Amino acid sequence: MNGExxxxxxxxxxxxxxxEKIANDILVISVTTANWIVLKNKIQLSLxxxxxxxxxxxxxxxxxxxxxxxxxxxSLLAAIFARKFAGVGVLxxxxxxxxxxxxxxxxxxxxNLRCKHCFMRSGTKLKSELSLENWIGILSNFKVSxxxxxxxxxxxxxxxxxxxxxxxHAHDIGLKVTVLSNGLLWTENMIxxxxxxxxxxxFSIDGVNERTNAVVRGEGNxxxxxxxxxxxxxxGVKTSVSTTFTYxxxxxxxxxxxxxxxxxxxxxxSNEVFFKLSKKLLPGRNVNISSEENEKxxxxxxxxxxxxxxxxxxxxxIAGHSPNLxxxxxxxxxxxxxxxxxxxxxxRIYEVxxxxxxxxxxxxxxxxxxxxxxEETSVDNVEPCSGCFLRYICDxxxxxxxxxxxxxxxxxxxxxxxxxxxxxxxxxxxxxMIDSFDYFYDFxx
Numbered sequence: 356m357n358g359e360x361x362x363x364x365x366x367x368x369x370x371x372x373x374x375e376k377i378a379n380d381i382l383v384i385s386v387t388t389a390n391w392i393v394l395k396n397k398i399q400l401s402l403x404x405x406x407x408x409x410x411x412x413x414x415x416x417x418x419x420x421x422x423x424x425x426x427x428x429x430s431l432l433a434a435i436f437a438r439k440f441a442g443v444g445v446l447x448x449x450x451x452x453x454x455x456x457x458x459x460x461x462x463x464x465x466x467n468l469r470c471k472h473c474f475m476r477s478g479t480k481l482k483s484e485l486s487l488e489n490w491i492g493i494l495s496n497f498k499v500s501x502x503x504x505x506x507x508x509x510x511x512x513x514x515x516x517x518x519x520x521x522x523x524h525a526h527d528i529g530l531k532v533t534v535l536s537n538g539l540l541w542t543e544n545m546i547x548x549x550x551x552x553x554x555x556x557x558f559s560i561d562g563v564n565e566r567t568n569a570v571v572r573g574e575g576n577x578x579x580x581x582x583x584x585x586x587x588x589x590x591g592v593k594t595s596v597s598t599t600f601t602y603x604x605x606x607x608x609x610x611x612x613x614x615x616x617x618x619x620x621x622x623x624x625s626n627e628v629f630f631k632l633s634k635k636l637l638p639g640r641n642v643n644i645s646s647e648e649n650e651k652x653x654x655x656x657x658x659x660x661x662x663x664x665x666x667x668x669x670x671x672x673i674a675g676h677s678p679n680l681x682x683x684x685x686x687x688x689x690x691x692x693x694x695x696x697x698x699x700x701x702x703r704i705y706e707v708x709x710x711x712x713x714x715x716x717x718x719x720x721x722x723x724x725x726x727x728x729x730e731e732t733s734v735d736n737v738e739p740c741s742g743c744f745l746r747y748i749c750d751x752x753x754x755x756x757x758x759x760x761x762x763x764x765x766x767x768x769x770x771x772x773x774x775x776x777x778x779x780x781x782x783x784x785x786x787x788m789i790d791s792f793d794y795f796y797d798f799x800x
Contacts (some may be wrong), residue, residue: 359443360432361414366406366441373744374400376451377782379790383633385440388679389747392434393792398427406441419486430798436798452682453690455725457504458497459702462521463694464491468537470561470572472601472639477510484694487517489714491524493692496603496718498528508535510694519549526552533557535597537572541758547588549601557631558584562604563612570604581620583606588624595629596620601642605655618662630658630663635756637703646756669794672787682750687762688729690721699780700728707762728764737771745784752776 371386381394383403394400402424405415419425435441442448465480466473485493485653494505505525512518512534525532531554538558558580562568565577588594600609617630632655636642644652647756660667689700698721710724730736732754734746743749757775 357437360412361704362411362416364412364443365409366412366435366443367446368407368441369446372407375785377785377789382789384748384783384788385441385447386744386747387681388447389676389677389681390438390440390447390786391748391792392438392440394431394434396427398424399431402428402431404519406435410667416574433798434796437798440566442675448678450677450680452684452686452778453679453729454684455722455729456502456685457506457686457689459506459691460490460493460504460506460691461509461691461693461704462507462512463515465511466510466537467514467539468511468572468576469640470633471603471641472561472571472599472636474705475510476640476705478508478626480514483696484515485696485713489696490521493713493718494521494525494530495528498530498721500719500722502530502718503721504531504533504603506643508533511537511540513540513545519545522549525692531555535559537576538583539576541583541586543586546583546590550590550592553587553592556587557595557597560584560596560616561599563609567604567609567612569605571599571601580753584620584628585623588626588628591626593629594624594626595631595771597631597633599636600656600659602634602652610659611729613659616661632660638706666794668787669791672791673795676748676791681747682728682744683733683747685736685750685753687732687754688725688727690725691736700725700757701762703755703762709764730735731769732758732764732771737773739776740773743776743781745781748788 359585369385373384373386375382376385381400382391383394384391393691395404402415405418415428419428439447446619449538460476462746463480463484464475466477470477479628497505504506506521507513507518511534515521522534532552533555534553535557551650559572560568560577560580561571562577565574568577569575584594584596598613620628634656636644636652637651657668664670687703688700690774691704691712692700693704695706696714697709698713699707701707710721713721732750734740734743734749737758740746740749740751751757752775753774754760757773759772759774
């Protein structure tokens with residue numbers, strides 16, 4: 356049977372489990388743990404029901420009458436344990452995505468580029484930007500107050516004098532450090548010096564070659580960034596490339612050229628470089644498109660992603676839905692601090708409200724406020740999400756794009772409402788759950 360199971364073992368399942376027949380598959384959803392498995396026949400469903408009723412493993416085996424049933428039972432058990440769908444003698448352990456323990460710092464508005472789609476509209480340093488000493492204190496207080504992760508972006512972080520000191524301090528006090536950079540200002544010495552203090556770094560390349568990248572990010576930058584990507588990756592830092600195409604540089608052969616870029620970079624690195632494609636164009640310096648145009652844009656970008664790796668969507672979906680990891684919110688409540696100290700609870704800071712300044716209140720005050728916002732806009736407290744069996748898997752969607760309050764809470768009357776969900780979207784999500792499960796798990800081999 357299974358080396359980890361005894362015949363007298365009993366599996367403990369969460370109480371609220373929903374089954375949905377989708378085409379030839381049976382999707383079994385554990386509502387309260389944001390988890391699911393996929394069954395391939397009614398035999399497996401019958402065996403699962405026996406286990407849920409408290410039958411011991413041995414009792415189920417004794418009832419099995421054919422090799423087909425035994426094979427189905429083995430596959431069922433494999434699925435249950437692969438997804439930690441039940442526990443032996445104990446319930447599965449839940450985990451929560453807690454956005455208010457994450458800090459996003461726009462450390463300066465200064466930038467050496469003027470990208471057309473930049474939603475921060477970065478360029479010139481603000482007159483009232485915080486000092487090195489301010490940021491050191493903010494990071495220390497964030498950590499003491501329970502903070503865990505910090506992301507530095509801008510503008511371009513390296514435009515801030517003393518950024519290396521801030522980076523090292525964040526690392527030394529135990530924060531997980533991520534840096535978002537345009538990749539143009541990193542010297543060989545800087546890379547070697549600062550790489551040990553960075554957990555993850557992301558660079559922006561918004562074209563497939565010098566010509567198309569220049570349309571968005573200016574001339575002479577493409578090869579420089581590629582070299583920086585390769586150097587960081589080969590030093591063992593988790594390195595990713597984020598690409599936001601615009602309608603100005605999307606061409607008929609973009610899918611082919613983008614794949615060539617991915618292959619060329621990966622051939623030069625000893626560690627995997629992760630490539631990410633933005634599937635939505637946010638309002639930016641020279642970009643402001645309708646929701647209908649964004650839907651067409653998203654479809655085009657997904658086509659490029661699929662051309663590079665036909666399984667990318669499945670891999671990304673499973674990676675973003677670890678077993679029993681509950682997502683109650685898109686991330687609203689996670690703190691973003693602008694370079695002048697203004698505090699927001701979404702990284703799209705120019706589309707939401709400021710809740711004050713870090714020079715006026717301690718970090719603990721804002722973290723508590725972030726937790727409060729995170730909870731009051733969670734799927735448990737908005738309509739119609741609170742009654743949906745997919746709520747902890749879906750997380751409700753973007754609180755700016757998909758809700759009636761459009762990211763602004765101060766003058767909004769409760770209850771908050773999700774206004775874009777449809778039965779079609781729910782069906783697509785469930786189909787995606789099945790397809791990603793089938794791709795990732797193979798219990799018949």
